[in-house]
Amino acid sequence: MPGPIKMFMADLNWVYLDKPLRHSPPSMAQDFAFLDPQEYFDWHREFGNNLFFMQAYTFCGYAYYPTRLGPVAPGPGREILPRFRQIVKAAGFPFCSYFCVGADLAVNGLRNEWVVPGSRSTEYHGYLAPESPWTDLLCDRIQEYLEGWPSDWLLFDWFAYGSLKPTFHVQPAWFVEKPFKRIIGRAMPERASDITPAESLRYRREVLAIQFRRIRDTVKKASPKTKILFNVPYWGPEEELWVDHPMLNESDSLIAECTDERILEWLLRIRKPNQTVWTTVIGRPDGTCDPSTWRKWYERGCDFCGYAWGTPPDWKPHPSYAKGLEMVRAAFREMKARP
Numbered sequence: 001m002p003g004p005i006k007m008f009m010a011d012l013n014w015v016y017l018d019k020p021l022r023h024s025p026p027s028m029a030q031d032f033a034f035l036d037p038q039e040y041f042d043w044h045r046e047f048g049n050n051l052f053f054m055q056a057y058t059f060c061g062y063a064y065y066p067t068r069l070g071p072v073a074p075g076p077g078r079e080i081l082p083r084f085r086q087i088v089k090a091a092g093f094p095f096c097s098y099f100c101v102g103a104d105l106a107v108n109g110l111r112n113e114w115v116v117p118g119s120r121s122t123e124y125h126g127y128l129a130p131e132s133p134w135t136d137l138l139c140d141r142i143q144e145y146l147e148g149w150p151s152d153w154l155l156f157d158w159f160a161y162g163s164l165k166p167t168f169h170v171q172p173a174w175f176v177e178k179p180f181k182r183i184i185g186r187a188m189p190e191r192a193s194d195i196t197p198a199e200s201l202r203y204r205r206e207v208l209a210i211q212f213r214r215i216r217d218t219v220k221k222a223s224p225k226t227k228i229l230f231n232v233p234y235w236g237p238e239e240e241l242w243v244d245h246p247m248l249n250e251s252d253s254l255i256a257e258c259t260d261e262r263i264l265e266w267l268l269r270i271r272k273p274n275q276t277v278w279t280t281v282i283g284r285p286d287g288t289c290d291p292s293t294w295r296k297w298y299e300r301g302c303d304f305c306g307y308a309w310g311t312p313p314d315w316k317p318h319p320s321y322a323k324g325l326e327m328v329r330a331a332f333r334e335m336k337a338r339p
Contacts, residue, residue, distance in 0.1 A: 005278065005303035006050040006332045007096060008044065013058050016309040016318035024285070024309055026105060029062040031075030031312035041091070043316065048332025051153065052088045053305075054081050056097040056145050059157065061106025065149060069141045070229040071106055085149055094152035099142060101215070101230070102127045102158030107134065117171040118192075127162050130211035131175040139218040146222035154219060155255070157231045159212070160246065161204040162234040166241040170200040179207060200309040201240055212247045227252035229278065234258070237266030253278055255305070258288040259297065268300060281331070282306035282324045291327040298335055 012025050012032050044052055057063045062071040064081040072078040077146060081097070088095045108115055108125045114134045128134040162168035170176065171192045172283070180188040183206045184199050195203075219226050219329070230247050236253035242248055254267045255278040267277045279302045281291045294304065306328055308317035317325055 003050070003336055004298060004301075005051050005276075006049055006335060007053055007303075007305045007306045008047050008049055008282075008328060009053040009305070009308055009320060010040070010044070010315045010317060011283070011307035012055050012064075012315065013100075014058060014309045016311050016320070018311070026060040027058065027312070028060070029071060029073045029077065032310070032315050033073040033075055033080070033180070034313060035315050037087055040108060040315065041087045045091070045093075047329055049093075049234070051094050051096055052084075053096045053098070053155075056081060056149075056151075057099050057104070057141060059100035059103050059105065061104045061108075061155065063141075065145065067144060069137065069144060070104075082149060082185060086149070094157060096153035097145070097149070097151045098157060099138065100157045101199075101211070102160050102164075103136065104134075105173075107137070113298050114170075114173070116172050119162040119168070122163060122165075127158075127160060129173065129175050130161065130207050131179050135211050135214055139214055142215065142218050143222045146219065146226060150223040151226055152253075153227050153229070155229055156215060159208065159230040159232050161208055161241075165235060166239045168204070169197070170195050170203050178223065179203070179210075183207070205241060205245060209246045210240075211248055212245075212250070216250065229253040229255050231257055232256050234260075234263045234333045237262045251275065253303065256280065257284060259290045259293045260288055264297065264300075264302065268302075276301070276303050278303040278305055280305050280307070282308065282321070282328050291324045291331065294328070294331040298331075302337075306331075 012027055015027050015031055016024050018085055062073050064073055064077060066078045086093050103125050105125055114128050114132040115126040116129045169192055170229055172188055172190060177188045183203050229251050253276045254271055256263045256267055257280045259279055259281060264279055271277055279297045280289050280306055281294050283289050285307050308321045310316050312319055
């Protein structure tokens with residue numbers, strides 16, 4: 001692919017509502033189920049993409065392809081991804097799809113025993129435990145998907161343990177008992193307060209390494225040419241949870257959901273020779289994605305992604321994104337070969 005990756009996405013995980021109040025809740029299965037895949041492709045092509053994106057499974061708990069392993073979007077929604085992918089490939093472009101590792105709102109609600117204890121305290125939905133049967137289901141979904149619709153890239157979102165912040169403390173649970181004994185070398189305590197911070201860190205690093213390798217091996221077995229990257233909500237460089245972690249060392253690329261200089265410079269410094277670093281120039285509503293910085297990261301050799309939320313049934317970005325979108329659109333047009 002000449003030049004950097006340029007992948008903006010109209011993110012179908014969330015909606016942007018103005019009434020009865022302005023907020024951005026998760027999408028429901030019917031919200032975007034009737035979008036036109038050709039129109040979706042044409043809009044993103046005109047925007048300047050050279051890599052095209054569609055969620056396989058939303059974090060909300062439904063798929064845009066016909067699956068035997070969970071809910072699907074209604075009506076034509078179950079065929080959106082196959083049709084969109086066909087259009088993308090016929091036009092000669094690579095295709096990227098998506099699974100969420102940390103949550104599936106349907107599974108979170110129906111299998112509370114798979115949810116990490118205490119993880120609902122900061123996020124109502126909680127986070128699914130890597131040690132629980134959730135990872136089996138996720139890998140089965142990935143295999144089924146790739147056997148039917150091989151993708152050039154797969155983006156795995158919310159790769160985390162118990163929280164999007166790296167300081168979550170391990171809690172005793174039925175699924176923790178055996179791996180805790182194996183990893184730490186002693187029986188799981190009955191109280192979280194009896195697990196030391198060092199043990200919590202060691203445990204989370206190892207459990208996430210195991211989950212990463214299961215996902216990676218599933219992808220490579222089902223579709224050896226598919227490249228993988230994992231979205232971790234880094235809060236700073238060199239976080240103890242991630243330093244020299246297999247996910248960082250063995251992914252095909254690294255991604256920062258921000259334009260934070262500290263984080264991007266760290267990822268650029270530690271990346272392996274075969275890895276690139278993606279920056280997210282628009283998307284997060286907390287101000288950590290600054291599209292005006294694109295040129296710096298272009299000159300540093302980064303790849304680019306971004307996202308925005310629409311108002312159902314219109315998937316196109318909410319008008320509040322207009323200024324940032326125009327900056328990214330112009331940047332995509334200016335990016336050519338590497339300087």
